[in-house]
Amino acid sequence: MADPAGKPKVAFYWCASCGGCEEAVVDLAEDILKVVDAVDIAFWPVALDFKRADVEALEDGALAACFINGAIRTSEQEEMAHLLRRKSGVLVAFGSCAHLGGIPGLANLFDREAILDRVYRTAPTVDNDDGTRPQVRAETPEGRLTLPEFSDTVRTLDQTVEVDYYLPGCPPPVGLIVDAVTAILEGRLPPRGSVLAPDVALCSECPRKTTKPERLLLKELRRPHEVLMDPETCLLAQGLLCLGPATRGGCGAPCVSANMPCTGCLGPTSRVRDYGAKALSALASVVDSNDEAEIAAVMAQVADPVGTFYRYSLPASLLRRRARRHAPAGGGVSS
């Protein structure tokens, strides 16, 4: 496990993600030096020039810890996940996408065909009269070219390989990363399968908590651009759909502090199986009406229900994806 100098080997990898998680690692600032000091980074495609072959050359289990961010969408990502799983002692799903599917997971509202059709044919910016589509394999005079296969459904990391721990967040908050790395290095880990963050919702650490009224019932939902926000009052009390009550804390509420309602990136607490369903049921409970039409009108103010309640967690939810039999062939799907 350790190199001759006795430093544990660590790897970072990215799958279907935006790169923000890599930024988060860099964001560790001077803390990263401590990490670099304490470990030997054996693989980090974004920053260091190691190749897949270098990983394959490692003995199984040689990596003390591996942090994978991003969801699983392509065959290459799947292969790498399996490879890194084999080589790692502790495998951490890093960030919302690896943890719950993340933003890329919203693609589960469509299927492969619909996505490729949009990207290579119907999008207004596309100029592709030949209807060329990416191929998994192409024979060219120079030889055979291959591309990873694009799957129909986005999966979380633990729907692909066994995961030991989860670092939630989009991206994970620096403090949680430092705590997690320290815990791994010191061998002070909670039970396998744990999310390395507090198991209490955000309201508990929100600076606006004391202004939240005891009997909060809503007749109107508003979006941030429609409100002149009071910087101190609970956002939900201002009619903004803050998902703090449903979302794991541990981030220190930076969004809420910056007048942005919580969008739920740290995901649910351990006690909730389906984040979106729970958040929706909580919101539905506080709509202040018994009149069906009025309730429908309030709920209609949620501009994009799936994108709001399942923004980071559609693949991990009980729904997982839009049922395929309803997807119109080749057509766009709206929700």
Place this chain on the structure above:
Amino acid sequence: MREPEISPDGAVRVGVYICHCGTNIAGTIDVRAVTEYAATLPHVVVARDYKYMCSDPGQTLIQQDIRDHHLTRIIVASCSPLLHEHTFRAATAGGGLNPYHFQMVNIREHASWVHEDRQAATEKAKDLVRAAVFRVYFHEPLERREVPINPDVLVVGGGIAGIHAALTLAGARKHVYLVEREPSIGGHMAKFDKTFPTLDCAACILTPKMTAVRTNPHITLWTYSEVVGVEGYVGNFKVTVKRKPRYVIEDLCVGCAECIEACVYKAARFPDEFNLGLGKRKPIYLPFPQAVPLVAVIDPETCIEFKSGKCKKTCVEVCGERNAIDFTQEEHTETIEVGTIILATGFQVFDAKRIPYYGYGVYPNVYTALEVERLVNASGPTSGEVVLRDGRTPKSVAIVHCVGSRDENTNRYCSRVCCMYSLKLAHLIKEHTDAEVYNFYIDMRTPGKGFEEFYNRVAEEGTQLIRGKVADVYPEPGDGGRLIVQAEDTLLGKVRKIPVDMVVLAVGLEPQADAQDVRRMFNITCSTEGFFLERHPKLAPVNTFTDGIFLAGACQGPKDIPDTVAQAGSAAAEALALIDAGTVELEPNTAYVVEEACSGCKTCVPLCPYSAISFMEATQKAQINEVLCKGCGVCVAACPSGSIRQHLFQDEEIFEEIKGVLAHA
């Protein structure tokens, strides 16, 4: 997932019992097949079918198996939990297990009774049994909690229902608070002269009961008062009562009426409420001669002292040393604690103006039945003489049944008492005036002890009974002052137009105008017509869905005095049963906040229909009062971070149950 409770030898051991319910279940479901299937499910040690599981031998079977096979979970697949959950929980406890290690499966109402396809019904029964087997694995032992019952009772409404309930309870030496909105108790019955079907004098039977209320040391009577707040739960209600000022001190007034005599108004000038405006009263008045309490009331709207502050106050002068009149009285509230509550708020009569073609309020000689009750009453505004507003004695009278009852446009229901009181009024009017009386009815409804006999008697007396719904009431041409009552006589098959001097509208019984407010305050429900809803129409007719709150009289639906009194007695008995038990057991299926998990987001606080949830400032977390919690589950579903759980409905239990029921799919 939490680890389940296991048997001493370390295993969950399930016994499954499939009931035939005679042929109720076995007629449609292959009980043998279900039993054999149950035996193959995980952790099932014993599976049996039996003719009647609820019978003594059926229950003994369970208990014997618990001992012989060291069972730790019991499942009975039979009828509705509403019927026998209690039975089997008790049997399970009798066998030495925690009663909540029992689970009931309803394969009668949910399968055999609602399906005809034997094969499909049998498969469904298997699914339901499997769900229970999966679920019971996670059951935990639960304890029922006991809370003491405050023996004091609140009775709201002092009509015959409230009076009878209060006297019954006081007879058992329980302290009763009787709260009546009007200045006197008595309700509608106090307005009647005679009562059907026996024609006994209403005052003769009611007044002694009213006086008994006044003198009974176990009854605190608060008239001119209303309940304005109710908190708490069965056994421990906290009630706030608003007491309106009558400007006469109850304890000092002796009811001599000298003040009324002495009032600067020489003649009575203001419409008298008790006589429905048919008579007049002064600003200071006694509601009626038999009023209880017999204490004068001052109406500040008409009293000169209140209006100008410049009255000679001859009333105060004559009251003299008794000093009972007090213009400075103010409204105040009292708070009482009681363990049980009986609602006896009665009814209001249908507003006859809502049917314009009967001409009430337009033609002076159209009366409501309640007004005529006052006219025939010896202590009424005309001293019992039935005379028209112009002083004439009517020679012909039409009584119109079903006004505001059995009518698509007003109330669809039958008001139950109108046929009978219309016959009574026909008899009384005839007796007082010798007039020709015509009763127009749709159907004659006289189901009750002595009712049909009463009907025959009235018919024999010569009352004209015309089967037909009155379509119109209009003045006779010319200036005879008579009214024409027009109806299609469905027995003769022709339209009849009968000129009469007086029309009496048999107005129906409706919920009190404020029934919805009262319902909300006491946290009970109303039926579609707006009367208070009983818990079960047959088996719990005086109970409500809120434990410890009972119904008596016409507030629950139209009924006559005998039924009202029977129900009042029954409500009193239900209250006494609780009081006598001393404590109530509360179901343990309550919700609880997992304190370390709660973020204090407060989402749950306003949702609880029983106000069981409070936000604790000290901990900044929510807390559920388990005595108030009814286990409705609203907060459990709403808690955004899954930090509220519920006994008997833990996530594991529910998800396993779902998995079980869907496992074949």
